[in-house]
Amino acid sequence: MEQPPRENHATVIQVITRDWAKRTLRGERRTQWYDTVADHIRPGRPTLVVCTQDTEADLRRALDERGHPNALVAHYGALRGSNDYKGYDIVLAQIYHPNMEAIVREGRALFADDGEALDERIITTERELTDADGARWMIEVPIFADPRLAALLESRREAELIQCAMRGSPLDHPEAQITLLFGLPLPGLEPTTVREDDSPTSNGGRQAAAVLKIIAAASTMIAQKQTRLTATELAHAAQISEVTVRTHWQAVAQALGLSDEEEQARAKGRARTYRRRVLVRAESVEDGAANSTDQADNKDSITCLIHTDLPAETLSVHACAPCESDDIGTAHASSLTRDAPAVSARRPRARFIRSRVLAAIANLPIPLLLAVVACSTRTSNA
Numbered sequence: 001m002e003q004p005p006r007e008n009h010a011t012v013i014q015v016i017t018r019d020w021a022k023r024t025l026r027g028e029r030r031t032q033w034y035d036t037v038a039d040h041i042r043p044g045r046p047t048l049v050v051c052t053q054d055t056e057a058d059l060r061r062a063l064d065e066r067g068h069p070n071a072l073v074a075h076y077g078a079l080r081g082s083n084d085y086k087g088y089d090i091v092l093a094q095i096y097h098p099n100m101e102a103i104v105r106e107g108r109a110l111f112a113d114d115g116e117a118l119d120e121r122i123i124t125t126e127r128e129l130t131d132a133d134g135a136r137w138m139i140e141v142p143i144f145a146d147p148r149l150a151a152l153l154e155s156r157r158e159a160e161l162i163q164c165a166m167r168g169s170p171l172d173h174p175e176a177q178i179t180l181l182f183g184l185p186l187p188g189l190e191p192t193t194v195r196e197d198d199s200p201t202s203n204g205g206r207q208a209a210a211v212l213k214i215i216a217a218a219s220t221m222i223a224q225k226q227t228r229l230t231a232t233e234l235a236h237a238a239q240i241s242e243v244t245v246r247t248h249w250q251a252v253a254q255a256l257g258l259s260d261e262e263e264q265a266r267a268k269g270r271a272r273t274y275r276r277r278v279l280v281r282a283e284s285v286e287d288g289a290a291n292s293t294d295q296a297d298n299k300d301s302i303t304c305l306i307h308t309d310l311p312a313e314t315l316s317v318h319a320c321a322p323c324e325s326d327d328i329g330t331a332h333a334s335s336l337t338r339d340a341p342a343v344s345a346r347r348p349r350a351r352f353i354r355s356r357v358l359a360a361i362a363n364l365p366i367p368l369l370l371a372v373v374a375c376s377t378r379t380s381n382a
Helices: 028-039 053-065 100-110 147-156 158-168 203-223 231-238 242-247 249-256 284-291 328-333 354-362 366-381
Strands: 011-015 047-051 072-075 089-092 122-130 136-144 177-180 193-195 228-230 259-266 273-280 314-317 343-346
Touching: 028 053, 047 053, 047 158, 053 072, 089 158, 100 147, 122 242, 136 147, 136 242, 147 158, 158 177, 203 228, 203 231, 203 242, 203 249, 228 231, 231 242, 231 273, 242 249, 249 259, 249 273
Parallel strands: 011 177, 011 193, 047 072, 047 089, 089 177
Antiparallel strands: 122 136, 228 273, 259 273, 314 343
């Protein structure tokens, strides 16, 4: 279908360096947002300003105080199908983020019978933004890794923003102007002018600050001996949104040398499980060996962690029940006879030596082996 000439389109101005997400509008930044919105209202023009529902009333009062009492303010979700604003300038004052958890729940319901499980990770992808002069910008956009969830997200986010921007009927009223105060590229709504800045409150500055906050929170959790970090825990500790944590997931993992792994999780009170990403300390796999259990009968393993502060010292490792002490001579002597076979091992550092202990057990005389088993059983039952 042939499109009308460009000059018949409304002017579209997009400011890409700030998204003004509602979770970021605190203190001085909220005042800056009010000033920015007011600066993009053309005097004498009927104007509709669209924002989130939580900020609607406050923004209306702020615009009235700044000399724009006739500017109308509405929220996302309240304008679908409305023809009351034909010929109006439209200002989308901030980005719209739908409820990501609700989208995931909807996806689980819609695709429950699919053979392939949903990949619920949130990743970033680059999308190109081009103005009327052909200048290009690459914008990082958070999306779901799974294309099915990504399609649901686009139907909630991009579709809502586009229909709000078109409430002024710009094809019939070329004098109308559309202003987008966020960087997300909207399909079919290419900007005539793109503006940006590099201030600390811009998207780039805030993203850098967010990464530092997440890294600091993760470092604190690791210092507290926590070995597995989830996005929810990091978001709570850093006091930022979970979407932001997932957006910078790989950057945090690389900065702290953490392993990005996947695990099965179960929601509280729910029977179904789902996959989630966790950041794991590299040492946690080795450290966890000391607390291993026999999965067959859920009893403590008869092997334990051997530790010494003298790397070059030769140790005598005996097979016995689990011990509570690091002093091998004291903890093990009471469990075995003096002639019990031993395995000598040089200890460069503390590590798990299951294979060597099992080899020692295999060489034990049968009467002594029975005594070891009885000792282990008594300890486990205790």
